[in-house]
Amino acid sequence: MITHDQGVPKMISGLELENLIFGQQHPGTKNFFAQKFENYHTVPLSKMPHYLFLVNHLHKNPLDCHIYYDYLCRSWDFLLGSALNSHQRRIKQIKKFINLYEDIKQKGKILKPVMICTRPDGRQIIVDGNHRASTALALKMTLPIVEISPREYLGRTSLVENEFYGSGNNHIPYQSILEGKQVMVKGRRPDLLERMNLIEAEDLKNQTLLDLGCNLGMNCFLAAQFQIQKAVGIDVSPRLIMAALRLNAYYALPCDFLIHDLNTPFKTVKKYHTVFCFSLTSHVRNARALVETILENTGKVLYLEGHSGTGLKDYSFLFKNDYFSSIQLKGYTRDSYRWKTYTRPFYRCIR
Secondary structure, rough: OOOOOOOOOOOEOOOHHOEEEOOOOOOHHHHHHHHOOOOOOOOEEEHHHHHHHHOOOOOOOOOOOOOOHHHHHHEEEEHOOOOOOHOOOOHHHHHHHHHHHHHHHHHHHOOOOOOEEOOOOOOOEEEEEEHHHHHHHHHHEEEEEOOOOHHHHHHHOOOOOHHHHHHHHOOOOOEEEEOOOEEEOOOOOOOOOHEEEEOHHHOOOOOOEEOOOOOOOHHHHHHHOOOOOOOEEEEOHHHHHHHHOOOOHHHHOOOOEOOOOOOOOOOOOOOOOEEEEEOOOHOOOOHHHHHHHHHEEEEEEEEEEEOOOHHHHHHHHHHOOOOEEEEEEEEEEEEEOOOOOOEEEEEEEEO
């Protein structure tokens, strides 16, 4: 593992260079990597489209269809939209990459350092500089790097501007960002671990989880620390889902994240053992669609966190039709980071 003062460039090469991993995940690249490789959160530099293009296609058919071209198609569909994701634009980017490669080859060195961050398992994420890192590996050169701290990486990634449930309120994320039990980035919900401790271990260990309105995905990440088999979070915000995917480049946990508006039912082939629905009901206009989503996906247990000052009668649209064999009040969760009052009811409901 490389250790050095932040901001001071260091040089890496060989195995250290090969072990760098891709860090700019988003909904488009996630599916691209998941289909081609074992997972989306740990793609080493030697398997990245940028590097594979240089070693397999640069001297053959650089302006034809290849893995880097395919990567741009999938990535830019999300980032730019289909209307701007044109063949001409992709070719322009490929030519720009070739020019960068040739310039570095001619100079014999890379001047601008690549930014990285070391995650808990010791692997190092490329935060910025995929093309320079790929060029260094292809040309067997040393690569200048600067490392940012995990706290800075998590802070940057969770800062989702212009989203009320991102950082639009008081310029902090809705969910606190944790590593284990340590708060790395303070959020408007500082009680995530406290709430997780209200959940029975049997509902997490070796089970599957669906988190409705997952925001930055911290409930999924915490559930994975409690040995969840697989966690899937869904949220209406593409930018929050992108942030959740990039956070998992750091955590590298069995978590997936999908974009979906819960005003329409969400259906999957196989039910999840456990479903989370935390302080969500008043933010979904179509209560019937939310109820359908919960019933269609809950295999065994639903954990429902209500809103501040509410009670069982406020959720009669979900509880009145004998959808659940038992509804247990587990306690109350915190109202806000501003107040130490606890008035959000927390229910465990058995299908």
